Amino acid sequence: MSLLDAYLSPQDRAFREEVRAFLRDHLPPRLARQQRSHSHLPRDDVVEWHQILHRRGWGAPSWPKEHGGTGWTPLQRFIFEDQCALADAPPLSMFGINMVGPVIYTFGSEAQKRRFLPAIVAMTEHWCQGYSEPGAGSDLAGLRTRAEVDGSEYVVNGSKIWTSDAHKADWMFCLVRTDPQAKQQKGISFLLIEMKSPGITVRPIISIDGGHTLNEVFFDNVRVPRANLVGEENQGWTYAKFLLGHERSATPEVSRTKRRMVLLREIAATMQSNGRPLAQDPHFALRLAGAQVELDALELTNLRLLLDEDYSGDGMAAASMMKLRGSEVMQLVTELTLDALGPGVMPYEDAGDGSTQTPGAPDCALGRVEDYFLRRAATIYAGSSETQRNILAKLVFGT
Amino acid sequence: LKFAINDDQRALRDSVQAWLTKEYPHALWRDIACGPRAGAPAFWKEFAGMGWLGAALPERFGGLGGGTADAAVLAEAFGGALVLEPYVSTVVLGAGLIRAAGSAKQQSEWLPQVAEGRLRLAFAQAEAQSRFALHDVQARAQRSGDGWAISGEKVSVWDAPDADWLVVLARTAGDRMDRRGLGLFVVPRGAAGVTLRRFPMIDKRPGAHVRFDRARATAVLGDPEDALPAVQRVADQALAVLASEACGAMETAIAQTVAYLQQRKQFGQPLAQFQVLRHRVVDMRVQLECSRSLALHAALRADDPATAPRAAASAKVQAGRAGRWIGHQAVQLHGGMGMTDELAIGHVMKRLLMLDTFLGNADHHQQQLAALETATA
Numbered sequence: 001m002s003l004l005d006a007y008l009s010p011q012d013r014a015f016r017e018e019v020r021a022f023l024r025d026h027l028p029p030r031l032a033r034q035q036r037s038h039s040h041l042p043r044d045d046v047v048e049w050h051q052i053l054h055r056r057g058w059g060a061p062s063w064p065k066e067h068g069g070t071g072w073t074p075l076q077r078f079i080f081e082d083q084c085a086l087a088d089a090p091p092l093s094m095f096g097i098n099m100v101g102p103v104i105y106t107f108g109s110e111a112q113k114r115r116f117l118p119a120i121v122a123m124t125e126h127w128c129q130g131y132s133e134p135g136a137g138s139d140l141a142g143l144r145t146r147a148e149v150d151g152s153e154y155v156v157n158g159s160k161i162w163t164s165d166a167h168k169a170d171w172m173f174c175l176v177r178t179d180p181q182a183k184q185q186k187g188i189s190f191l192l193i194e195m196k197s198p199g200i201t202v203r204p205i206i207s208i209d210g211g212h213t214l215n216e217v218f219f220d221n222v223r224v225p226r227a228n229l230v231g232e233e234n235q236g237w238t239y240a241k242f243l244l245g246h247e248r249s250a251t252p253e254v255s256r257t258k259r260r261m262v263l264l265r266e267i268a269a270t271m272q273s274n275g276r277p278l279a280q281d282p283h284f285a286l287r288l289a290g291a292q293v294e295l296d297a298l299e300l301t302n303l304r305l306l307l308d309e310d311y312s313g314d315g316m317a318a319a320s321m322m323k324l325r326g327s328e329v330m331q332l333v334t335e336l337t338l339d340a341l342g343p344g345v346m347p348y349e350d351a352g353d354g355s356t357q358t359p360g361a362p363d364c365a366l367g368r369v370e371d372y373f374l375r376r377a378a379t380i381y382a383g384s385s386e387t388q389r390n391i392l393a394k395l396v397f398g399t
Numbered sequence: 400l401k402f403a404i405n406d407d408q409r410a411l412r413d414s415v416q417a418w419l420t421k422e423y424p425h426a427l428w429r430d431i432a433c434g435p436r437a438g439a440p441a442f443w444k445e446f447a448g449m450g451w452l453g454a455a456l457p458e459r460f461g462g463l464g465g466g467t468a469d470a471a472v473l474a475e476a477f478g479g480a481l482v483l484e485p486y487v488s489t490v491v492l493g494a495g496l497i498r499a500a501g502s503a504k505q506q507s508e509w510l511p512q513v514a515e516g517r518l519r520l521a522f523a524q525a526e527a528q529s530r531f532a533l534h535d536v537q538a539r540a541q542r543s544g545d546g547w548a549i550s551g552e553k554v555s556v557w558d559a560p561d562a563d564w565l566v567v568l569a570r571t572a573g574d575r576m577d578r579r580g581l582g583l584f585v586v587p588r589g590a591a592g593v594t595l596r597r598f599p600m601i602d603k604r605p606g607a608h609v610r611f612d613r614a615r616a617t618a619v620l621g622d623p624e625d626a627l628p629a630v631q632r633v634a635d636q637a638l639a640v641l642a643s644e645a646c647g648a649m650e651t652a653i654a655q656t657v658a659y660l661q662q663r664k665q666f667g668q669p670l671a672q673f674q675v676l677r678h679r680v681v682d683m684r685v686q687l688e689c690s691r692s693l694a695l696h697a698a699l700r701a702d703d704p705a706t707a708p709r710a711a712a713s714a715k716v717q718a719g720r721a722g723r724w725i726g727h728q729a730v731q732l733h734g735g736m737g738m739t740d741e742l743a744i745g746h747v748m749k750r751l752l753m754l755d756t757f758l759g760n761a762d763h764h765q766q767q768l769a770a771l772e773t774a775t776a
Contacts, residue, residue, distance in 0.1 A: 137734055139665040162735045207738050208730070208745035214738070272528040275535070275576050283766055335723075338752070339762055342530050346555045346756055347606060349598040359598050360527070360554060360608050369601070376730050376748075377738045384734060386675060 003296055004303060008079075016079050023087040026052050032088035036263075037367040038355045039374045040211040041090055043126065043168045049090045050123035059121040060097050067105045067113070068121040074306050085255035086262070095127040095165065096120040100173040103190065103239050107231040116171075116192070130160040130174030130193070130217065131240070137162075138387045140175075141184040141237070145219060147176040147191060149226070154178075154191065156199075156222040162381070166202045166215035169195050179234050190236035192228040199223070209373035210348075210356040244383070254302050254326055260333045260371070261295055264288070266364040267340045278340060291329075291336050298322075298329045317395050324388040327378035334372040345369050404695070408465075408472045411454060415476040418449070423480045425743045431483055432603035432746075439561060440484040440519070447516025452490055456498075460510035467491075467636045471643035471698035478647030481743070481750050483604055485519055485558035487644070491637045493520025496566050499629040500583055500621030521562035521588075523553035523609055524630070531759035533568075533634060534578045534627055538611065540569035547571075547584055547616040547623070549592075552608065557757065559607040560597045562588050567611065568630060571623045582623030583630070584616035591615070602746065602753040632704065634758055635711035639697035642711075642718035645754040646694050649687045649722055652729040652747045656680060659733050659744075676732060683728055686721035693717045709771060712764040719761035722751035 063069025119125040136142040145158025179187030199222040268279035455470040456462025512518035529535035538551025573580030592614035697714035726748030730737035
């Protein structure tokens with residue numbers, strides 16, 4: 001019985017059964033294995049799974065019905081995400097579904113909604129996020145990429161960094177400076193840029209796990225129609241803040257960490273220690289139990305945020321707290337996974353298919369070391385833990 | 400009484416560090432680790448020529464007469480530059496086992512070759528099921544004519560792809576977990592019946608799973624039925640050396656982090672001005688100093704059987720935990736840059752994970768210490 005059962009209504013449980021049955025019948029085993037073994041999933045695999053969901057009408061779980069979404073309640077969305085993670089379903093495109101889509105249907109023009117939303121729901125177009133710059137990371141408002149009006153177009157110059165999937169994307173939603181005189185947050189606009197525009201160069205950044213998701217993107221007199229401005233000029237920071245709230249609520253990945261814990265238990269049951277399974281080693285069992293407490297606390301906090309109407313923190317505080325704690329528990333579980341693998345963490349070989357693997361490791365260890373390396377970024381991306389603590393401290397102290 | 404390395408060791412450390420700074424910069428490391436020469440020990444002859452390979456070996460075998468403390472001094476400098484050459488495998492483990500178990504004739508014949516850089520060794524000990532238990536051995540050595548034939552599989556053998564000889568721990572009698580019935584056998588890497596599955600390891604050190612299929616041993620080191628005590632003695636020496644190597648890597652992690660925080664500006668000031676980051680770096684520094692004390696203690700006690708096991712295990716626990724934590728913090732404080740393969744800092748983190756793992760991670764040695772506690776309680 002899962003931790004959540006006591007808090008689910010019969011309708012919620014029926015919904016969960018519906019999702020489970022769908023995953024059982026429609027998630028190809030090949031894709032589930034890819035999801036486990038590849039920290040950098042190929043675009044075709046993401047598309048394949050997304051289109052399976054789309055055919056079922058689940059292409060945009062978090063969106064309202066009028067824009068092609070499901071109209072699910074927050075709890076239903078949570079149940080859906082949870083079941084997908086536990087089944088090793090590839091994650092939906094964060095940048096399209098969770099980020100730019102909600103900005104477009106909240107702040108965009110009717111023409112933009114018609115042009116962009118259907119292709120996001122059907123995943124016929126891929127998106128990436130142009131936020132961070134070499135000089136603007138945690139201090140995002142320090143960004144300097146500029147867009148100058150020239151007739152019916154903007155001319156964009158500058159560069160972005162840490163751009164996930166830029167090499168696979170058709171479009172980028174991008175923060176650009178449109179008023180160079182304005183201070184910091186003012187003077188920033190939210191622009192949609194087609195990645196095949198002349199003047200865009202994408203340079204790969206190989207991450208410490210050995211894989212490629214990150215990129216640098218350079219803009220050299222890139223011409224963008226003014227019709228691709230979302231909302232009002234110089235109001236981009238408002239939309240970015242709205243979106244950052246979305247990003248933080250999507251990134252706790254509590255359910256993905258639950259899945260990591262299941263895999264960790266499989267590893268502990270498989271690895272030998274002193275002639276018995278590691279899971280029977282009292283010392284390791286103690287650590288496993290401790291990690292489970294921290295994970296349960298995270299999962300139930302996530303659920304309480306959904307189900308307790310009296311929860312007193314505002315939405316932003318909850319998002320920061322879940323990002324902060326979610327990334328810590330994620331890393332705790334990936335580190336314990338290394339300890340469970342013991343000497344099995346040492347071999348690390350380019351598998352030649354975009355992943356790095358550990359030769360000779362049992363099947364349950366598939367992709368775990370790569371996952372550990374890549375998830376060191378969880379406390380850095382989308383606002384580092386230090387930045388989240390600053391946000392939360394301001395709320396706690398009122399200053 | 401002094402609790403410090405001596406003047407000769409200090410001079411050795413300074414000269415090794417000076418050479419590595421000049422001749423083993425990160426760009427070159429990358430070329431050695433990932434380039435066309437990947438896996439081959441690029442500077443082995445130079446290391447021999449400068450007397451480093453013999454520093455911890457007796458003078459009568461062409462060495463400089465030092466001991467484990469000298470090996471630890473070298474390893475700390477090597478760790479700081481992420482050196483890939485097989486020093487621990489060849490000198491600390493390989494030559495250490497020859498000294499601990501080999502005959503006088505074997506020692507006088509082979510140790511000078513090690514000191515001169517003409518003989519590279521790898522210790523084939525761990526098996527798929529053995530985790531970190533030295534005595535959990537299933538590979539078999541069986542009498543064959545006037546020698547021995549080895550069969551079985553060893554996993555993640557450090558530096559095996561480029562070793563001349565493998566020193567193999569194999570069972571001559573008894574069952575899998577028996578402490579007796581183990582022998583040490585020398586098998587040339589290229590011998591018939593030896594198959595290597597090579598791969599880079601997480602810190603780019605070359606490794607291999609090695610399969611022995613009735614491979615003929617060219618020599619036995621010591622008693623073929625009772626090698627475990629010698630293996631344990633040498634393993635304790637190696638733990639002290641690995642803990643010292645970790646201290647060198649921790650020092651590099653901290654130095655690079657301090658430099659980055661001083662140079663990187665956000666919110667209009669260098670990151671080094673933020674108190675929360677300053678405190679973090681101080682905690683890293685404190686953990687390094689504690690690791691260094693236990694590593695030095697273990698290196699100085701390594702040749703005394705009464706105190707070596709506890710000192711070695713303590714040093715490995717501390718260096719393993721501190722090393723992994725410092726590696727994580729160094730990457731974190733580098734922000735996105737810390738996540739790139741291009742920067743050295745991620746590779747320092749991986750070296751520290753490697754040094755925690757090899758010959759038993761912190762959990763394992765803490766359990767060894769707990770066993771000592773309960774035995775004397």
